[in-house]
Amino acid sequence: MxxxxxxxxxxxxxxxxxxxxxxxxxxxxxxxxxxxxxxxxxxxxxxxxxxxxxxxxxxxxxxxxxxxxxxxxxxxxxxxxxxxxxxxxxxxxxxxxxxxxxxxxxxxxxxxxxxxxxxxxxxxxxxxxxxxxxxxxxxxxxxxxxxxxxTLPAPGAHVEKFTISHASCQNWATGYFTPLEYMAEDDLDLAFHLGDYIYEGAITAAAPRNGAPITDEIRAQCKTLDQYRLRYSLYKTDKGLQAAHAAYPWAIVCDDHEVSNDYAGGANQWPSQLERRAAGYKAWWENIPTRLPAPVGPEMRIYRRFAVGDLVQFDMLDSRQYRIADNDPVVSRIGDVQEKWLLDGIKAYDTTWNFLAQGQQLGGVTTNSPTRNRIYKAYYDQNVSPIILSGDMHWTIAQDSLLEIPRADSPIVGSEFIVTSITSTGDGPGSQSTKDGWLKNPWVKYVDGYRGYIRSVITPQGVSSTQRDVQYITRPNAPIWDAQHFHIEAGKPGIQLA
Ligand SMILES: [Fe+2]
CATH class of the missing domain: 2.60.40.380 (Purple acid phosphatase-like, N-terminal)
Structure with a gap:
């Protein structure tokens, strides 16, 4: 009835x-x-x-x-x-x-x-x-x-201030989404999520949330549409995730775990992998507040851009779907079509700032890729000093983006904030020797292995960013603190610790 x-x-x-x-x-x-x-x-x-x-x-x-x-x-x-x-x-x-x-x-x-x-x-x-x-x-x-x-400011309108966060990598099984609870209470205009919104792997009995009453069906590794759907449902029961979504609009791209670990390369072409990708993309779309149309099979155009008045253009990349070869001098790591789209945007933008937001960085902290080199050279040739936001690594690494690494005297093209994870890899502070290894590179300004997120206040004069750390995520209700402030002056690429 x-x-x-x-x-x-x-x-x-x-x-x-x-x-x-x-x-x-x-x-x-x-x-x-x-x-x-x-x-x-x-x-x-x-x-x-x-x-x-x-x-x-x-x-x-x-x-x-x-x-x-x-x-x-x-x-x-x-x-x-x-x-x-x-x-x-x-x-x-x-x-x-x-x-x-x-x-x-x-x-x-x-x-x-x-x-x-x-x-x-x-x-x-x-x-x-x-x-x-x-x-x-x-x-x-x-x-x-x-x-x-x-809503965003009108196209071309003068904007004095726009505040964003960026975060990535929320593994439900690893811990509580406490950084998102704090993000919900922050003062943002827009929240970026740079991928690994879910983790597709099997949820083992040893996980910190093991007390949660979830079935074997939910714990199984995701391969089918029903399994991915269940995984999103599980994640979205987290109160921190719900609160942060309810507080701000989000702009979201995928990384690899929305489909499978490190998916890319030749595996992309296997029929079984394409089926899995179709299921992962479909469940992602169903659960994400995005303007993108529903995916058709394994294809989903994720990369996109938008501008905030006269202040900033955001180019959001898909760093996984089109990857055929990591270091091929000819084949683009992000696909020829997307690379052209990015280069065209670098040439055409007319805002004070240009941000690139992506899951995985184009090269490594200490390694090049031909695609990275082409794109950084385009920024340099166009006299554009990008702010690059990345996820994926489960470490916060703030670094100057050099035209050529590892050549320490290479010109600084822009500034990059790889953001730590929301929960993935567990409680901080991470290995001191790993941290020290990165800090040996003169372009690396700061490394942090706690869980958290980065807030950035963008003005015509500069970008002021803050790394916010939580003490732990394996138990609820951890305290948070501002671990480090950063500043980038307009027209002067490179990160200053503040
Ligand atoms: Fe991750």
């Missing part, structure tokens, strides 16, 4: 009443990955077995006038199918100026489709630039938590 009531906790009654009274207001939206049938309002919704918004809400890939809103209906997140019947469900969404939703600016309806694991990606359009908004969803009588998001 259809039943609009529910025994499960939802946001306040006042909020719900407000939501229901506002049906019929103007809605401007398109849906990524699925059409919106006109008969949506007549759909009936049965009782959910549990709260369907258990995985929270998220937003991402903002522009000056739009942002992607995300949720996924999952009353039983840790079961295959997430406790949802194989049918579509209408989902209402609202965007408001205020947290109490007294001033609704946009609302509408879309469908959570079974073929997308009942995920919802709403492209809300017609928003004002450079503003905070609040959003929520409703399915039947169930209301989602409230999320907060922010």
């Amino acid at each position: 259809p039943d609009q009531s529910s025994a499960h906790s939802t946001p306040t009654k006042a909020n719900r009443r407000n939501f229901l009274m506002l049906s019929g207001a103007a809605a401007v939206a398109s849906v990524v990955g699925g059409a919106v049938p006109a008969a949506a309002a007549t759909e009936t919704i049965g009782r959910f077995s549990s709260y369907p918004f258990a995985l929270g809400v998220a937003s991402g890939d903002p522009l000056a006038d739009s942002v992607i809103l995300w949720t996924r209906l999952a009353p039983e997140p840790l079961a295959i199918g997430s406790g949802m019947p194989q049918k579509k469900f209408p989902v209402h969404w609202q965007v408001a100026d205020d947290e109490k939703f007294s001033r609704i600016v946009r609302e509408g309806q879309t469908f959570a489709l079974p073929e997308h694991n009942h995920s919802v990606h709403v492209d809300v359009q017609g928003l004002a630039p450079d503003r905070w908004y609040y959003y929520r969803f409703r399915c039947g009588s169930e209301l989602s938590p409230v999320g907060r998001t922010r």
